[in-house]
Amino acid sequence: MTGDALVKVEGRRLKLTNLDKVLYPEVGFTKAEVIDYYTRIAPVLLPHLKDRPATLRRYPNGVDGTSFFEKNVPSHAPEWVRTVRVGTPGSSRGAEFADFVVVEDLATLVWLANLAALELHVPQWTVGARGARRSPDLVVFDFDPGPPATVVECCRVACRVREVLESDGLTPLVKTSGSKGMQVYAPVRVSAAERTSEYAKGVARRLAGESPDEVVWRMTKAQRTGKVLIDWSQNNPAKTTVAPYSLRARARPSVSTPVTWDEVEACRGPEDLVFLADEVRERVEAEGDLFAVGKPSPLPR
Template sequence: MASDAVVQVQGRRLKLTNLDKVLYPEVGFTKAEVLDYYTRIAPVLLPHVAGRPMTLRRYPNGVDGKSFFEKNAPSHAPEWVRTVRVGTPGSSRGAEYADFVVVEDLATLVWLANLAALELHVPQWSVGARGARHSPDLVVFDLDPGEPATVVECCRVACRVREVLEADGLSPVVKTSGSKGLQVYAAVSVSSPERTSEYARGVAQRLAGESPDEVVWRMAKAQRTGKVLIDWSQNNPAKTTVAPYSLRARARPSVSTPVTWEEVESCREVEDLVFLADEVRERVGSVGDLFGVGKAVRLSR
């Protein structure tokens, strides 16, 4: 295979470079395979990131090399790539705003993949056609296991989160993080941007109170050994979570994969909920997109 190529994607001319570079050394997964994955998975990925300012995690020398998060669109971005300026108060770099990429078409997704943007992270809110910032439309519970706990323990906690949300009239869906844990989402509408964090914190505190030997809601690592952290703080409008169907920078090209509640309930081993790029493409071909968040439910005070 040639190392470089010029292609047309939806009428956009793109130069793809270093196609034979290995980005996942343990399994020999190349940049060409990353590009192929994102191209094939785009029909189900794009609807979940549309309108959402994207934070990239780039690995120009593969998952074993140095990486960096990138909020601002690169200065060499093509003029047709949509960007939106969003205020970033409290930025660690002191920046008042950032010009985020908004990924809404295949050409932009391929362009990012060519930059070795392996991981795609988005907030729980979106922007309008003119860049106006909307209130959060998703609430997320990021379940993070503290060793020796694993995704198996996360599954038990996820089922309890599901029970609480369904009792409140929500319709939760679940996906793997592609790393160690699980993430439970539900579509919501809110009167203020802070409401999702307030709600998620309340659920986390309740479940930690009911099962203190299994669940924690505070971030202190000293309290998390062998337990599952319900990270409600991911609902902070300044934070992001990995997008559905995004690759992760693990030893193997694992994917943040939507799963069924039946799969969560039946999980007995870590590998039961580890899905690699090739498996996810086949999976979507047979079962479609499992991440339909449904109709938004109002979170009342």
């Protein structure tokens, strides 16, 4: 597929443009291949985007070009694209709200891929049918290795977080970030929006206290060399994390990939947990969605 094309996706007419444009120059991965990846992965990706206002990271000239985050839906969006207005207090641009895209069908996903929205980022909460924000339904621990630490060290820390969460009655799931780190999530029920942040901060402080040579919970870069930051702040309602199965803007089309705990425990080198678009499609065909979220559990007090 090259140039432009008019297509029908689930009854929606879309014009796809510049399909032969190379978005990942190192490996020659084109926009057509990006659209193909998102089309094929949609059955497992869309449930993780459902009812979550999406922040897009667009790369119109490929991963080596200028990128920008986009919260507000583009003005040329088709009328059938679902949007939701969400308050954005504290916005760096001083905006009181933004009109986010909610990716709930394949047509919207293909439309975004055509805009070179390579990365899809979502919050740990959903919105209702009329756009009202619900309480968080996920708690997340984002592991960021300070060089020379790598994802290998992140795996060791993730296993310890898993032990804590399971002892608290939660069901942890793990995925790569598609970049240099990884994330552990658990489906939860909370009585107040701030509870996930409080809980994650407590776990991070506890593990940093137990292993100060390996783990930090504060953002200070001077403290992070060779250690793993447990970034509990990603539970702030104003923040987002990259969605499971989203592409990442690396040299190669890597993916934020759900993995098994056996794979985490067996990791011995950074490349052990790097998965590209084609590999992720094969994994899903063989294993289904390893990030399928089960019944939420209440956070312990």
